Amino acid sequence: MxxxxxxxxxxAARLALxxxxxDAWKRTELGGIRxxxxxPIENGYHPGVGYxxxxxxRALLEARAMGATWISLTPFGRVADLSGTGVDLTFEAPxxxxxxxxxxxxxxxxxxxxxxxxxxxxxVETGEWRGEIDPKTDEGWERWARSYGRFIHKWAEVAQAxxxxxxxxxxxxxxxxxxxxxxxxxxxxxxxxxxYHGIVSYSANWDDVEQTVILGQVDVIGLNxxxxxxxxxxxxxxxxxxxxxxxxxxxxxxxxxxxxxVLFTETGYTTRADPAVRPWEWPDTMSAVAxxxxxxxxxYRVLLAPLLDEPDxxxxxxxxxxxxxxxxxxxxPWGFSPRGKLAELVIRDAFATxxxxxxxxxxxxxxxxxxxxxxxxx
Numbered sequence: 001m002x003x004x005x006x007x008x009x010x011x012a013a014r015l016a017l018x019x020x021x022x023d024a025w026k027r028t029e030l031g032g033i034r035x036x037x038x039x040p041i042e043n044g045y046h047p048g049v050g051y052x053x054x055x056x057x058r059a060l061l062e063a064r065a066m067g068a069t070w071i072s073l074t075p076f077g078r079v080a081d082l083s084g085t086g087v088d089l090t091f092e093a094p095x096x097x098x099x100x101x102x103x104x105x106x107x108x109x110x111x112x113x114x115x116x117x118x119x120x121x122x123x124v125e126t127g128e129w130r131g132e133i134d135p136k137t138d139e140g141w142e143r144w145a146r147s148y149g150r151f152i153h154k155w156a157e158v159a160q161a162x163x164x165x166x167x168x169x170x171x172x173x174x175x176x177x178x179x180x181x182x183x184x185x186x187x188x189x190x191x192x193x194x195x196y197h198g199i200v201s202y203s204a205n206w207d208d209v210e211q212t213v214i215l216g217q218v219d220v221i222g223l224n225x226x227x228x229x230x231x232x233x234x235x236x237x238x239x240x241x242x243x244x245x246x247x248x249x250x251x252x253x254x255x256x257x258x259x260x261x262v263l264f265t266e267t268g269y270t271t272r273a274d275p276a277v278r279p280w281e282w283p284d285t286m287s288a289v290a291x292x293x294x295x296x297x298x299x300y301r302v303l304l305a306p307l308l309d310e311p312d313x314x315x316x317x318x319x320x321x322x323x324x325x326x327x328x329x330x331x332x333p334w335g336f337s338p339r340g341k342l343a344e345l346v347i348r349d350a351f352a353t354x355x356x357x358x359x360x361x362x363x364x365x366x367x368x369x370x371x372x373x374x375x376x377x378x
Contacts, residue, residue: 017219022255025314029359033263033315034351035070036063038323044092049324052104056323060112067351070115072317075102076123077151084135086147099158106162117166119265120155131174131205145184149191156196167196168222168265171203178211186214203265215258220314222265229276240276240302248306255312262312268319269299271341272334283335291333297342304350311356318347
């Protein structure tokens with residue numbers, strides 16, 4: 001992707017998104033976001049196959065071949081526990097190395113014709129959920145806001161230097177953005193905008209986005225969309241479809257309330273029976289699970305069907321593929337990855353069809369994936 005193309009994208013997006021409206025992404029005429037999350041930044045047990053590596057380039061080629069037009073990069077920061085004492089920028093490798101690798105990964109993705117979203121999440125060492133971080137005192141929250149601000153500012157600098165197309169300024173920070181503490185997060189967001197001049201989002205959790213009060217300050221509402229489509233195991237397809245229609249109605253209402261388009265910054269299902277029941281459950285916490293590819297594929301198909309007909313829906317990022325496509329060590333066979341499974345066919349079909357937010361002239365397939373010669377080495 002040339003500098004001129006990147007600039008044209010940025011200008012078109014900013015002009016359209018500056019005008020309020022739930023259909024703002026459709027008005028950019030840039031096409032729905034057909035995204036694939038690729039991670040992690042690096043694997044300490046398998047060095048040399050993370051972001052920016054030859055293995056990562058193979059992951060980019062696979063994403064394009066599936067029909068993806070975007071990728072998401074997830075450079076983590078570490079926190080010790082939920083007390084919120086601060087963010088350590090080191091993750092698997094020193095920050096400076098990770099910074100170079102992410103910068104290289106953005107460059108490589110653009111060279112392959114893919115747009116890039118940078119999403120820096122937090123990893124809590126105790127295994128607890130980042131949405132429950134709580135420094136308790138006013139002074140503790142002030143220290144936390146300063147530390148988090150430094151963390152996200154560093155990645156904003158990387159995103160700006162690499163001309164990343166979207167930056168998510170936070171991921172699932174429920175205890176911060178849904179409470180009276182939210183103004184300090186809004187100040188972090190304002191500071192980010194002084195550094196990063198592309199499209200800004202925030203990745204709310206699916207079940208707290210209604211209470212997230214900073215959405216008026218982002219360009220696109222991000223949503224980690226692990227919607228349960230059923231309450232009990234054994235649900236029939238029509239029951240799951242009813243759950244999907246309910247989720248689509250919530251997306252529409254959210255977009256109309258804030259006059260902004262909605263983007264699924266993460267969505268996915270594990271490869272097990274009834275994955276649409278409690279889909280947020282991490283595969284690492286399970287054992288001896290029976291692999292069920294048809295159930296994973298069904299959950300994807302049912303969820304996406306009503307959303308692709310919604311003009312307020314900007315698109316979605318699949319959670320997830322790995323930076324080394326050949327690495328099968330990072331999650332069990334019943335994990336989230338759709339690679340080589342029936343769910344991959346569903347995702348390919350979804351990427352290939354025309355969406356309501358696509359411009360009228362977009363063909364009902366991904367031209368980038370069909371461009372001759374994409375498998376040539378640069």
